[in-house]
Amino acid sequence: MALIITEEQKMLRDSAAELLKVKAPVSEMRALRDAGYKNYSNNLWDEMTALGWTALTVPESYNGLNFGFVGLGQILEQTGRNLSKSPLISSILLGASALRLSDNEKLKTSYFPGVINGSTLLTLAIQEGKYHQVTSFKTKATLKGENYILNGSKSMVIDGTSASHFIVVAKTDKEINLFLVDALSKGVSISKNVLMDAGTYADVNFDNVSVNTNNKLNLNQDGRIMLEKLMAIAYSGLSAELLGICQQAFDMTIQYLKERSQFGVIIGTYQALQHRAAGLFSEIELCKSIVLKALQAVDENEPNILYYAHLAKAKLGKTAKIVTNEAIQMHGGIGVTDDADIGFYLKRARVAQQLFGDYNYHLDQLSLIKGY
């Protein structure tokens, strides 16, 4: 399969770029922050829903568009470029994908409509403590009659304060299971964390929360395998966002190098800066390839999707750090002021590279997969 995007995917990318540039540019993100760290604007979410972005990865049998993850990746790249805030990551990349991977037909039929029309806001509760992990966690689900009783604490739940439902990863004895839990359930307590990207995340505690057995996402499939696929989607999608962040921070920096004068010359004429810029350009070229490959692997349901997803998140995590650090340095004094937008890219990059595992985590996984 050719490593390029199709005409339809290109059109989606271009229309996303146009919309977000007008409706959700960085200034909008700044306004949301200044309004008390609001997570997103309802108007934008309505617009995204009307455009079908919430249905993009939903199968046709549930009235979705089944357009694929390369398509969703094009949008996430543009949200990265504009730092546009929306529940696309929590509810669509993570939530809708968990539903998609589920074999619980009843659950899919009852929840996909709300996900598509934007009224149901899903998010994933997986991490415990301060590091990303997939299979070693404590949250427990104990079967009691018709219900599972959930006990445990999850952290870094994206949009956890505004979500209507959590997809909770929990263990029954040794098996890994995923449950769909109403945020208003008795025993759920949510505490808010504002992070450096001005986003709100939640620590969610489950204290004897009762969940009907019908709300288990993996009925006749191994939850561990389902979770691995979901993680591959999460890593690839976040990598697409990071790619957008890298490209925009880089473009802004190149523009600055062409405008700023010191010692009577444009600073972009200095070879010391040119060579660093050309090096960053090269790293971003690599990033484009692996993000597309990882997303294509998800769409093609390739056996090694997790491998490509680790490659993507490792490379993008590393590059996003380098690019945004250099972007600040090359902007000089203005780069460290709150007035300049470039700082927002540094801060969002820090969060996105840490979410679902940073460069070190994914690099380690890559070595383990290859057996060294």
Added chain:
Amino acid sequence: MKELTDFRIQTRAWLEANCPESMRQPVKDPFDLYWGGRSATFKSEDQKKWFNKMLEKKWVVPYWETKYGGGGLTPEENNILTQEMTRLGCRKPLYSFGISMLGPALLKFATEEQKAHYLPQIIEGKIWWCQGYSEPNSGSDLASLQTKAIDKGDHFEITGSKVWTSYADKSDWIFCLVRTDFEATKHTGISFVLIDMASKGVSTRPIKLISGKSPFCETFFDGVKVPKENLIGTLNEGWNIAKFLLTHERQMIGGIGETDVRKKVHKVALENLPINAQGLINDGVIRSQISNFEMDEEIFDLTIQRITDESKTGNNSGALSSFFKFYGTELNIARQELLMSTRGTDALIWEENEKSDGDLARKFCRSKGNSIEGGTSEIQLNIISKLILGLPTK
């Protein structure tokens, strides 16, 4: 799609039937490769057989037009052939700067008569070509070259010297950049000529490198007579050909179109470094360095694929060859550095013994040239800055 699948199946079967086993093994010594030429000698019967089979099949240069003796394959078919050759580890039947460098320049700039004359000879391996670009005082600043071609009516008289001419001492002909206008600015007085190395006044001297024996030479021209019909393209416009050719050279050095499969660094590491109880490399520092390297190596390969795919739809910039050259050579240098670390003190062995063939230390030394030859990494970064990023020059 169906046709391509059939082509792949047939290609695989044909290669399996016709490529001798010994031609599927990596070469120990680059001098063992077949380069053709007037005084060509095959190193083995298998080598001869393999070349003749490929020649008969028209696959020595599978993607050139059939009228010049090429195979006339489409880019898709040629990709498949390259992939299948890589899969089986088949060596190229003929190593030739005629194929990789002069040929593309002739196809773009030569007259029909010149193409019909030179291209079939390249395919048949009759002429061993070398390249005369750099001069002792013109390295990174190639366009400042001073080898003179004086107009003597029906011929040029050429005087000067070239350096880094690979295999000049074995070559039959040289394609050469010479100065034909001494008044013009440095880029506008250069011409591209073909010179028979057997001409009176041509001499060569081999260059020994820090890695030992090398194919590089110095080449001297002392009043060499070159017929005017050996000029390619327009007089004084040779710099355009030079730039075009450098693009090809940079892609080649960057590793595009390579068919040899290189052993993964982590496999070498597992065979050499201490392993812990979990079967993993005990030293976490080198483990993460290897992992980072293999991450970049794998993604660089994907990037070659992506940009090749994009260029089929017409979305490509020639300046990207500078990115390939820069990144590909830096990766190889990093690879040699890591291999040196994984092999410990055995890596230092210079003369072959029972512990080592002394290859690694030499390859490490040789890799130092990768970021210099074909335009230094710094020159490539200059080109990226100027032509891709549009950064201003003073």
